[in-house]
Amino acid sequence: MSLLRLDEVTRSVRLPDDGTLEILKGVTIEVAVGDHVSIVGRSGSGKSTLLNLLGLLDTPTSGSIWFDDRLTSTLSGNARDRVRGADVGFIFQQFNLLGGRTALENVMTPLLYANGRQFWRRRQLATEMLERVGLGARLNSIPEKLSGGEQQRVAIARALIRRPRLILADEPTGALDIDTGASVMALLDDVAESSGAALITITHDVTVAALARRHYRLDGGVLTPIDVSPVPALSAPGVAQ
Ligand SMILES: Nc1ncnc2c1ncn2[C@@H]1O[C@H](COP(=O)(O)OP(=O)(O)OP(=O)(O)O)[C@@H](O)[C@H]1O
Ligand SMILES: [Mg+2]
DSSP states (O other): OEEEEEEEEEEEEEOTTSOEEEEEEEEEEEEETTOEEEEEOOTTSSHHHHHHHHTTSSOOSEEEEEETTEEGGGSOHHHHHHHHHHHEEEEETTOOOOTTSOHHHHHHGGGGGSOHHHHHTHHHHHHHHHHHTTOGGGTTOOGGGSOHHHHHHHHHHHHHTTOOSEEEEESTTTTSOHHHHHHHHHHHHHHHHHTTOEEEEEESOHHHHTTSSEEEEEETTEEEEEOOOOOOOOOOTTOOO
């Protein structure tokens, strides 16, 4: 089932000298429920611009975006915010955790805007999610006391707490060493799959990209499917099954 579909999407910006810069050029991609897609591209190729469109944070200059077979341009700003809040989880290179707040508080944050049941059960749900990413013993640690890999696991738990159907990861291993990055990626792949979410990983690292099932390259705003040789399965240490 198609979850997200972009058809001939472009994104242009107006430059100060009155010219226009076309950042994305006719991007077409379809992502199904449970899919794991990677997008590789060098700096300036338009990755973050594309991520903002995929995550309904931005609207295209031309072309169409369907989420759940709904044409997103027909949604009001509020409706789009609601879809994003409930159905999209973001993971960033720099973790973006709230400093001075415990892991548990960080993971509960998205549930402060949830309705009814999820709101009232937020502490228990956040505890379960942190256990799921192997941090059951660090519930009350603040980010400043956690390693980079542990911080990214908190960020993964936070991104997944509302059970989004789409997870967008922008350079999720960019701030981690190779081994930690590999185990965080294996964990992300695993929790996304077991919760039935589609995962789109944006990265410049081909070993990270190789974990995905389908691969794309973004080059000068043009998105093309590519073949990437598979890597041996990685296990995610310390993860509760
Ligand atoms: N609002 C804007 N105004 C002008 N130029 C912009 C704007 N947003 C992005 N760009 C330009 O568009 C290009 C693509 O930007 P984008 O941030 O999407 O790249 P990226 O692939 O994410 O790069 P990086 O890997 O460095 O994060 C860049 O050349 C950038 O300078
Ligand atoms: Mg970027």
